[in-house]
Amino acid sequence: MTDHNELALGVVQMAMSDDIEENTAKAEQMVRQAAADGAELIVLPELFRSRYFCQTEDYDRFALAEPVPGPSTERFAALARELDVAIALSLFEERAPGLYHNTSALVDGALGYVGKYRKMHIPDDPRFYEKFYFAPGDLGFKVYPTRRTRLGMLVCWDQWYPEAARLTALMGAQLLIYPTAIGWHPEEQAQVGPAQHGAWETIQRSHAIANGCFVAAVNRTGFEPDPSGTGGIQFWGQSFVVGPDGVILARAGADEETVLNVTLDFSKIAAQRQGWPFFRDRRIDAYAPLERRYLDDSSAL
DSSP states (O other): OOOTTEEEEEEEEOOOOSOHHHHHHHHHHHHHHHHHTTOSEEEOOTTTTSOOGGGSOOGGGGGGOBOSSSHHHHHHHHHHHHHTOEEEEEEEEEEETTEEEEEEEEEEGGGEEEEEEEOOOOOOBTTBOGGGTOOOOOSOOEEEEOSSOEEEEOOGGGGGOHHHHHHHHHTTOSEEEEEOOOEEOGGGHHHHHHHHHHHHHHHHHHHHHHHTSEEEEEOOEEEEEOTTSSOEEEEEOOOEEEOTTSOEEEEOOSSOOEEEEEEEETHHHHHHHHHSOTTTTOOGGGOGGGGSSOOSOGGGO
16 A cells, blocks of 8 residues: 555556457456556547447447546446455446437546546547547536546547646646557558657646646557458557656557556655746736637737
């Protein structure tokens, strides 16, 4: 058990099959592995119960959705109670007929279901057709207290937006988590792969530095074919955890299913923010234009 100012974090990187129960059972086994290694908070990848179905627009895939809270939160809440840990799980939420969200839920030991966050930024790109399936989140940015930390829950595409990280950190988050499903189109990997992966890692390290907090990016791994048979995504794995100074504390391999166990020392947050006082020096009187979509005519401000 860590001391009162530390958290033992477990990051689960896994590959998914077409079998929902197989994926769920694997996630449970890897949560058990993380807990056995001392993890107190364990984070699963985005939409871990299935393959990444957003590669195509397919009405049959809505059958994968479930209420939140619902069957999966009940199942993992029972596991969290048994292991006395907190678990963050990413789910396809059915809110009402025809209304769905990409949702992260938190369950925590004896507390059971704690709450949820609905993904705010929804992409629409080739093989990432999430706007077909998900409405944008309407719960706002969320920070939930666990017994060891104040946890900011964000999801995948949210990771490209400094506003999301900043607002969540300003709400007191010590740790930002990004359950993720990101990878390459194999036919593009040789040309743009290194730049894409470098950008993904850089932006999240930047969130840690700008906000003086810890960040965990939790990706899936493996190749998942496009259900239409015309392509697929090579998920690049490489889940990582970064400290408030931007230093990477642990990183998984590209192709391995693994659990990263990392101890986070939250005393480093105050030290980092004292040395680099970005919160102190923010010009909150000057940021109102951020509420506009685009500053077409800066002279009008």
